[in-house]
Amino acid sequence: MMNTLTIKLWDGFIRSFHWLLVVVLAGLWYTGGDIDYIDLHHQLGLVMLALLLTRIMWGIVGSQSARFSYFMRSPIAVWQYFKAPFKHEYVTHNPAGAYMVIIMLALLLSQAISGLFTDDAIFFRGPLAHLVSNDMVRSLTRYHKQAFDYILIAIALHLVAIFVYTVMKKRLVGPMITGRKAYPENAQVNQPKQRHGAFGLVLLGINITWIFGWLS
Amino acid sequence: MRLLTTFSALTVSIGIAALAATSNPVQASAFTQAEDAVKYRQGAFQLIRENFGYMSGMVRGEIDFDAEQFKQRSQALYHLSNIPFDAFSGAGENATDNSDALPAIWQNRSDFDAKAEAFQQAVKELVEAADSENMRTIRPAFMATARTCQQCHEGYRAD
Numbered sequence: 001m002m003n004t005l006t007i008k009l010w011d012g013f014i015r016s017f018h019w020l021l022v023v024v025l026a027g028l029w030y031t032g033g034d035i036d037y038i039d040l041h042h043q044l045g046l047v048m049l050a051l052l053l054t055r056i057m058w059g060i061v062g063s064q065s066a067r068f069s070y071f072m073r074s075p076i077a078v079w080q081y082f083k084a085p086f087k088h089e090y091v092t093h094n095p096a097g098a099y100m101v102i103i104m105l106a107l108l109l110s111q112a113i114s115g116l117f118t119d120d121a122i123f124f125r126g127p128l129a130h131l132v133s134n135d136m137v138r139s140l141t142r143y144h145k146q147a148f149d150y151i152l153i154a155i156a157l158h159l160v161a162i163f164v165y166t167v168m169k170k171r172l173v174g175p176m177i178t179g180r181k182a183y184p185e186n187a188q189v190n191q192p193k194q195r196h197g198a199f200g201l202v203l204l205g206i207n208i209t210w211i212f213g214w215l216s
Numbered sequence: 217m218r219l220l221t222t223f224s225a226l227t228v229s230i231g232i233a234a235l236a237a238t239s240n241p242v243q244a245s246a247f248t249q250a251e252d253a254v255k256y257r258q259g260a261f262q263l264i265r266e267n268f269g270y271m272s273g274m275v276r277g278e279i280d281f282d283a284e285q286f287k288q289r290s291q292a293l294y295h296l297s298n299i300p301f302d303a304f305s306g307a308g309e310n311a312t313d314n315s316d317a318l319p320a321i322w323q324n325r326s327d328f329d330a331k332a333e334a335f336q337q338a339v340k341e342l343v344e345a346a347d348s349e350n351m352r353t354i355r356p357a358f359m360a361t362a363r364t365c366q367q368c369h370e371g372y373r374a375d
């Protein structure tokens with residue numbers, strides 16, 4: 001066994017966020033478009049909105065490895081990355097993965113926001129639908145029904161990437177569970193500054209509270 | 217007794233003769249302009265939605281359950297439940313820009329009609345459920361009706 005260097009990569013908030021996202025998204029997929037579950041879908045959508053908002057805030061004030069400014073690189077870096085995807089050791093996201101994070105957050109956020117303006121033409125109107133014209137409600141409802149496919153595509157890409165990395169002996173799933181990642185001893189990596197995940201969870205609690213107060 | 221039988225036989229024959237004389241097929245709709253038919257059925261669906269939406273507020277616990285109000289709304293819905301479907305015939309079969317009705321309606325007319333009947337049947341059962349004044353009986357009947365809206369919109373109303 002080679003000597004290794006262990007780094008604390010994902011704080012408790014990021015890990016909770018990630019797995020809550022999976023569970024809530026599965027729930028939204030299951031309940032979406034089923035008239036029997038529309039109220040549950042609405043509530044889950046608000047939880048999703050709070051999760052996304054808190055993740056964005058954590059990407060500004062949270063642990064270094066969670067910060068957008070820490071892991072976003074130029075498109076040129078992405079190009080170079082794809083020329084030799086398994087050569088370097090990365091702390092936090094690699095350059096391509098970083099863009100994937102942004103795309104995923106943007107898709108989920110537009111899904112959740114468009115949901116607030118939906119009208120199912122039967123008995124449900126999203127909590128903000130009254131603020132915009134009928135045409136706008138119509139377009140956003142259509143968007144909400146169609147754009148979920150892009151989310152599914154993004155998830156498929158995400159899973160394929162993890163599979164490929166696992167085959168190439170780079171472990172990504174373990175760190176998202178334990179928070180820690182082992183690198184070869186000679187790897188040129190620094191420990192990113194960590195903030196306690198509990199702060200993020202408190203922030204999540206606050207966001208859930210005002211979002212439910214306003215939009216449920 | 218004989219007289220009565222003869223009389224009714226006579227009435228029936230007169231009736232048949234009268235029908236034969238006006239042998240024009242019965243018009244399903246009097247519209248001559250597609251535009252008017254579309255406005256009519258959309259208006260009818262808006263009335264349906266308003267009443268249904270009001271009931272949904274009680275079923276989903278947004279407003280207090282009032283059995284009398286609920287009965288009235290369910291009866292209004294019952295009277296409305298035939299209205300829009302007349303306007304899918306005659307002039308209503310022609311496409312207009314303002315309609316969300318999909319061409320599939322006229323390609324699968326019998327399926328569309330079956331979905332309309334399923335809706336009307338569900339509304340009938342909702343009216344009966346409303347008489348129970350019991351939300352436990354009403355809720356499943358209400359949701360069953362909502363599903364008939366959705367089942368028709370899925371294939372026949374543009375997103």
Ligand code: HEM
Pocket residue numbers: 025028029032033038041042045046048049108109111112113114115116117118119120121124126127141144145146148
């Ligand atoms: C990221 C969060 C969300 C996700 C992933 C999501 C996902 C979905 C999915 C997969 C569907 C089914 C689309 C179809 O019928 O093909 C759906 C439908 C729907 N969603 Fe969401 N949703 C989210 C948030 C919301 C929110 C916040 C609301 C409302 C407050 C909402 C309201 C609706 C409504 C009303 C429908 C039914 C539209 C219709 O059938 O006309 N959604 N959603």
Ligand code: HEM
Pocket residue numbers: 121122123254257258259261262264265268314315316317318328331332333335361362364365366368369372373
């Ligand atoms: C309680 C049940 C129903 C509700 C609440 C409902 C509600 C609505 C609403 C609000 C509209 C939009 C009207 C507009 O554009 O202003 C609509 C349109 C439409 N609905 Fe329904 N509906 C129900 C049942 C049905 C059923 C059972 C069918 C078919 C058998 C149906 C077929 C259609 C079609 C084809 C349109 C488009 C009409 C057009 O734009 O020309 N609906 N409905």
